[in-house]
Amino acid sequence: MKRSCARQKVIAWAGWRQPWAKARDRRGRKFELAHCRFPIARPAFQSEISSLNHKKRLLLFDIDGTLINSAGAGVQALRDVLRDQFGITDDLDGIEIAGRTDSGIVHQILGKLKIEPNEKNTARFLEKYVELLPMELPRRAGRVLPGVKELLSRLSACPHIVLALLTGNVERGAKLKLEHYGLWHFFEFGAFADDHHDRNELGAFARRRARAKHGVEFESATIDVIGDTPHDIACGKAIGARTIAVATGSFSREQLQAHEPDWILEDFAEVETVIEKLGW
Ligand SMILES: [Mg+2]
Numbered sequence: 314m315k316r317s318c319a320r321q322k323v324i325a326w327a328g329w330r331q332p333w334a335k336a337r338d339r340r341g342r343k344f345e346l347a348h349c350r351f352p353i354a355r356p357a358f359q360s361e362i363s364s365l366n367h368k369k370r371l372l373l374f375d376i377d378g379t380l381i382n383s384a385g386a387g388v389q390a391l392r393d394v395l396r397d398q399f400g401i402t403d404d405l406d407g408i409e410i411a412g413r414t415d416s417g418i419v420h421q422i423l424g425k426l427k428i429e430p431n432e433k434n435t436a437r438f439l440e441k442y443v444e445l446l447p448m449e450l451p452r453r454a455g456r457v458l459p460g461v462k463e464l465l466s467r468l469s470a471c472p473h474i475v476l477a478l479l480t481g482n483v484e485r486g487a488k489l490k491l492e493h494y495g496l497w498h499f500f501e502f503g504a505f506a507d508d509h510h511d512r513n514e515l516g517a518f519a520r521r522r523a524r525a526k527h528g529v530e531f532e533s534a535t536i537d538v539i540g541d542t543p544h545d546i547a548c549g550k551a552i553g554a555r556t557i558a559v560a561t562g563s564f565s566r567e568q569l570q571a572h573e574p575d576w577i578l579e580d581f582a583e584v585e586t587v588i589e590k591l592g593w
Pocket residue numbers: 375376377378379411412540541542562
C-alpha cells in the first residue's frame with residue numbers, strides 16, 4: 314500500500330484517538346500524549362488539524378539544480394543557437410545562468426555580443442533554443458536529483474498539495490527537460506520565462522493560475538517556493554512565501570544560508586524526513 318503523506322497520518326491518527334479524555338489502550342489504560350507518534354500539545358494539535366482541513370498548500374518548484382541536473386544540455390543548446398543563427402562561437406563566460414530566466418539569459422548574451430537585445434532577436438533565439446534542446450538532452454549524462462521522483466510521487470497523492478513550477482525556463486524548454494526525465498506529469502501548471510524576464514515577478518503568475526485552477530486564493534503562508542539559488546529565495550520572498558533552498562545546484566549550503574531561506578536541505582534523498590520536517 315502506498316504510504317500516506319504527513320497530513321493524512323495526522324488526521325487518521327487524530328480520528329482514531331478522539332475523544333482525547335477517554336482515550337485508552339487495548340488494556341484499558343489511559344492513553345498518554347507521550348505515546349503518540351506526533352507529540353504535539355492538544356490545543357495546538359487540534360488547531361493544526363483544523364487549518365490543514367481547510368487549506369491547500371501550493372508548492373512551486375524550480376527545475377535546474379532542484380529537480381534535475383541536465384549536465385549542461387541547456388547551456389550547450391544556447392551555444393548551438395549562437396553558432397547556427399548568429400555565426401558566433403562563444404563559451405558564454407561571464408553570463409549568469411543559474412537562477413536566471415531564459416529570456417534574461419538571452420538578453421545578457423545578446424548584450425555581451427553587441428547584438429540588439431530586442432523582442433525579435435530574443436524570440437528568434439529562444440525559438441531556435443527549444444528546437445536544439447531535445448537533441449542535447451540525450452547526449453548528456455544528466456539525472457534526476459536524489460529523492461525527487463519519490464518525493465513528487467508521494468506528494469502528488471496528497472489531496473491538500475498542489476504541485477506546480479516556478480522556473481526561469483520558457484514553458485517549452487521546461488516541458489522538454491521534464492518529459493525527458495519523466496517528471497512533467499507531476500505538475501499541474503507553472504510560471505515560466507514566457508510570463509516575465511524578471512524571476513521575482515513570476516510568483517504572481519503562479520498564484521493567479523493556482524486560483525483559476527482551484528477556485529481559492531492561496532495566501533502567502535500557504536505557498537512554498539523551492540529552489541537551488543539565491544534567486545529562488547528572493548522570488549519566494551517577493552510573494553511572502555516560505556522559502557526552501559536545496560544545495561543540489563551550484564550553490565553550497567553556506568552560500569544559500571547567507572540569503573536566509575526559511576529552510577535549507579542538502580537534498581531530497583530522505584523523503585520521509587523531508588515531508589515530516591516541512592509539514593507536507
Ligand atoms: Mg535552479
